Amino acid sequence: LGTAENILPLNELGGLPTRNLKEAKFEAASNISGEKLAEGYLGRRLACSHCPVGCIHIAALREPYEDELFFYKTSMISYDYEPIYALGSMLGISDAEGLLKLIDQIERIGLDSMSTGVILAWATEAQEKGLISEKETDGLKFIWGNYSSFIKAVQFIFKQPNQFYKDLARGVEYAAQQYGGEDFALSFGGNEMAGYHTGPAAHIGLLIGARHSHLDNGGYSIDQKILSKEKIIPEKLAKELLTEERWRQILSGLVVCFFARGIYTPEICSEALYSAGYDVAKEDLLNIGEEIHREKYRFKMQEGFSLDNYRLPKRIFETPSLVGKIDKAFVDKLVRCVKDKIFK
Numbered sequence: 324l325g326t327a328e329n330i331l332p333l334n335e336l337g338g339l340p341t342r343n344l345k346e347a348k349f350e351a352a353s354n355i356s357g358e359k360l361a362e363g364y365l366g367r368r369l370a371c372s373h374c375p376v377g378c379i380h381i382a383a384l385r386e387p388y389e390d391e392l393f394f395y396k397t398s399m400i401s402y403d404y405e406p407i408y409a410l411g412s413m414l415g416i417s418d419a420e421g422l423l424k425l426i427d428q429i430e431r432i433g434l435d436s437m438s439t440g441v442i443l444a445w446a447t448e449a450q451e452k453g454l455i456s457e458k459e460t461d462g463l464k465f466i467w468g469n470y471s472s473f474i475k476a477v478q479f480i481f482k483q484p485n486q487f488y489k490d491l492a493r494g495v496e497y498a499a500q501q502y503g504g505e506d507f508a509l510s511f512g513g514n515e516m517a518g519y520h521t522g523p524a525a526h527i528g529l530l531i532g533a534r535h536s537h538l539d540n541g542g543y544s545i546d547q548k549i550l551s552k553e554k555i556i557p558e559k560l561a562k563e564l565l566t567e568e569r570w571r572q573i574l575s576g577l578v579v580c581f582f583a584r585g586i587y588t589p590e591i592c593s594e595a596l597y598s599a600g601y602d603v604a605k606e607d608l609l610n611i612g613e614e615i616h617r618e619k620y621r622f623k624m625q626e627g628f629s630l631d632n633y634r635l636p637k638r639i640f641e642t643p644s645l646v647g648k649i650d651k652a653f654v655d656k657l658v659r660c661v662k663d664k665i666f667k
């Protein structure tokens with residue numbers, strides 16, 4: 324099923340952001356699940372060079388031409404957990420074919436799926452709340468689940484026919500500064516949120532990640548493995564996030580796929596390097612990872628990033644996550660701990 328296999332379990336656990344994270348469970352998740360897409364649309368699977376897993380899934384969407392009877396076109400559309408979340412549950416879309424058409428439109432134009440989905444989710448709620456009207460949207464009425472208007476909006480974000488779409492194209496943080504609705508503008512350090520409302524580690528992991536990706540430290544995984552079982556203090560959670568991110572510097576340096584991170588432990592990496600003629604103890608690997616991470620952070624700070632003036636959207640504290648309601652005081656302390664530990 325590829326990464327799309329996560330849709331149903333995350334939904335079941337209450338960690339699947341839905342309708343701009345007004346909820347964390349989508350009642351129609353089974354319609355856009357990995358199982359549903361594989362059964363109805365999977366055209367082929369692909370793998371990176373030499374990988375036996377082949378996690379890349381490509382749907383084949385067959386559509387009739389509007390003006391010619393018995394003529395069809397088949398579009399090959401790649402899908403993953405993240406586009407399904409951002410353009411599916413986040414927009415309330417329960418029609419698998421509509422979801423694939425929206426993903427296809429975004430891929431053809433070359434926009435980022437996650438950013439676009441989060442921006443459209445904010446715009447839908449902003450229109451619901453009257454912060455924007457059809458004057459701004461150029462006549463479009465955004466309704467949860469109505470993929471046709473979202474497909475048109477994607478074209479407008481690309482073509483930018485008016486100031487509103489120019490503003491949307493600059494990201495949800497900027498759009499909310501212009502029109503209001505910052506409380507539900509789901510951005511972390513200027514980057515639109517990833518598909519996990521699993522707990523504090525997911526959101527703060529994205530905020531503090533050296534390259535601003537949810538894959539930097541896999542906070543969503545820490546929420547599920549640790550915080551779903553026990554309460555821990557912010558210092559310990561900061562250590563977990565940083566330990567994971569520092570080790571991932573080594574994995575990416577060795578060009579190890581993060582999906583294989585459970586196999587390539589420090590011990591295995593050290594042994595594998597030894598067999599290739601490099602004698603590097605696992606402790607040395609860990610130290611190198613820490614140094615790479617620190618250097619990346621030095622560069623980020625030199626370019627203006629700071630952990631002193633971050634903004635967290637209120638919405639993440641309102642909607643209960645997989646591990647319950649997220650506590651703002653805990654999160655603020657967590658960020659302070661991370662900051663202290665990076666340069667300790």
Ligand code: SF4
Nearest residue numbers: 370371374376378580
């Ligand atoms: S290397 Fe990783 S991303 Fe590529 S097919 Fe294998 S598991 Fe998927």
